Amino acid sequence: MAFPRGGLRWTKPAPVTGPGFAELFAALPVAVLVIDPDGRIAHANAACETLLNHSEKSMTGQPYDTVLMPPDDYADRRDGHGFAAYDTEIETARGHRIRADFVETLVPDQPGWRIVTLHNASRRLTQGAERTAGARAAVGAAAMLAHEIKNPLAGIRGAAQLLGMAEGDKALTGLITTEVDRIAALIDRMQDFTDTRPLTLEPTNVYPLLDHARRVALAGFARGMVIEERFDPSLPAVLIDRDAFLQVMLNLLKNAAEVLQGLAQPRIILATAYRHGMSVSTGAGRPRQPLPIEILVIDNGPGAPEDIAEHLFEPFVSGKPEGSGLGLPLVEKLVRDMGGIVQYERERAGHNENTVFRILLPRAPK
Numbered sequence: 001m002a003f004p005r006g007g008l009r010w011t012k013p014a015p016v017t018g019p020g021f022a023e024l025f026a027a028l029p030v031a032v033l034v035i036d037p038d039g040r041i042a043h044a045n046a047a048c049e050t051l052l053n054h055s056e057k058s059m060t061g062q063p064y065d066t067v068l069m070p071p072d073d074y075a076d077r078r079d080g081h082g083f084a085a086y087d088t089e090i091e092t093a094r095g096h097r098i099r100a101d102f103v104e105t106l107v108p109d110q111p112g113w114r115i116v117t118l119h120n121a122s123r124r125l126t127q128g129a130e131r132t133a134g135a136r137a138a139v140g141a142a143a144m145l146a147h148e149i150k151n152p153l154a155g156i157r158g159a160a161q162l163l164g165m166a167e168g169d170k171a172l173t174g175l176i177t178t179e180v181d182r183i184a185a186l187i188d189r190m191q192d193f194t195d196t197r198p199l200t201l202e203p204t205n206v207y208p209l210l211d212h213a214r215r216v217a218l219a220g221f222a223r224g225m226v227i228e229e230r231f232d233p234s235l236p237a238v239l240i241d242r243d244a245f246l247q248v249m250l251n252l253l254k255n256a257a258e259v260l261q262g263l264a265q266p267r268i269i270l271a272t273a274y275r276h277g278m279s280v281s282t283g284a285g286r287p288r289q290p291l292p293i294e295i296l297v298i299d300n301g302p303g304a305p306e307d308i309a310e311h312l313f314e315p316f317v318s319g320k321p322e323g324s325g326l327g328l329p330l331v332e333k334l335v336r337d338m339g340g341i342v343q344y345e346r347e348r349a350g351h352n353e354n355t356v357f358r359i360l361l362p363r364a365p366k
Contacts, residue, residue, distance in 0.1 A: 030117050031100075037112025039064050051100070051118055052092050067093045068116075071102055071279075071288075082106055085288055086280040090118070156180055199241035199337050203364030206238050206245065206295070207231065210270055213249035222257040222268065230271040237364040238293045244334040248342075249297070251331050252357050256299035259355070269298040269354075280341055280360055291340055291360035303346050303355045312344050335359055 025032070031048035033041055040063055044056040052059075052068065059067050069092070071085040083104040091097050100118045107113035156176070163173050214227050238245075253268065260266035272295055279288040304312055313332040335342045340361040347356045 030119055033059075033064075033068070033116040033118075035064050035114040035116060041067060048118065051098065053096070054093065070104075083277040084275065084279060086278075088279075088288060199244050199334075201239050201241055201338060203237040204240050204242055204245070206235070206240070206272070206293075209242060209246050210249065210272075210295075213246060213253060214270060216250060217253040217257065217268075221254050225257060225260060225266045225268060227253070227268045227270060230269060232272045232274055235272050235274055235293065239362045239364040240338050241334075244338060248331050248334050248359070249295075251327050252297040255327060255357075256297055256301065256355070259301040259303075260299055263301065265300070267300045269296070271296040271298065275360075278360065289339065289362065292363055293340075293361040295359040295361065297357045297359075298347075298354050300352060300354055303353070304344070309344065309346075313342070331357075335361070338362075 019027070025043070026045050028045050029047055031051040032043075032045045033048055034043040036042045040061055041059045044052075044054075044059050049055055054067060069090060070083075071088045071090065074083060074085070083102075085102045087099065088102055089097050090100055090102060098118075103117045103119075105115050105117075107115060210229075210231075214229070218225070218227060253270075256268045257266075260268070272293075275292045275294050278290065278292045278294075280291045303309070312328050314329065332342050338361060340359060343358045343360075345356050345358070346353050348354075
């Protein structure tokens, strides 16, 4: 691909079987704008035409900001590395507003050239609002159940122990106490989910916590698996609650280890990155906040069943027959309480697909 002084042009490659680059660009499912050094639109793909209700021909050569108004804080937060604003409202030249993820990146070795992608976020925002409403309802239900059930369980367990002492038949009474203990453990998890006490957030180096979580996993539930580290060595301090963060990482690692059971070559990747300009709304109607710290838990498992993939963070939804459906909602709650967000997605890596849980967190104040 060549970027001449007068405009953007793709050099025609030697004849090959299959579509050329121009056809691939036009067919991209994400809206893409190419901006030249003078701030004018050089190219727009079909998805962009549909999203903006504007043809490429009418946009080409027009000043960028006459076709699309960038987010309000665009000018203030551009730092030379690009810009990202998620779940933001954008006004178009045709007078309508769209809700989209707005990401601007610089073209390497081509000064002044930029690529802007727009991903319609309205559907995900609706799901996020539903998730929050569902989580609140579940918190109330779980709190009530935990309060009402735990006391009777203690009485049943005590009676079973007395029966075993009196009658000597410890097989059945042992079964009763085992099942009661199992239900009590489930209720303990429900109480974790309903804990509304504020977390203690403080500047923290996450690497000792990630190392601790990795060692705990390899010594227990992930024994015999590979946990690879791909860390950004320059990651600054993160504003988190240490105990909550460790619980989040252990839950995600345990979730990955469980879905990898039986796989020939199970692999988990722990990764970190600093995303310049990353700005995300942590809930419907909330202002965007800078969340540049990215923590990834990646596994090469099959991922969640398609019918529940969009509901993984809702309480009591699980793809495992023995699952309670409280692990990932607890992760979502703790991350949200630390001012961040957690996302699930499937990501192609070569010929394979990986499961990715992405956590975005705030940087600690300097």
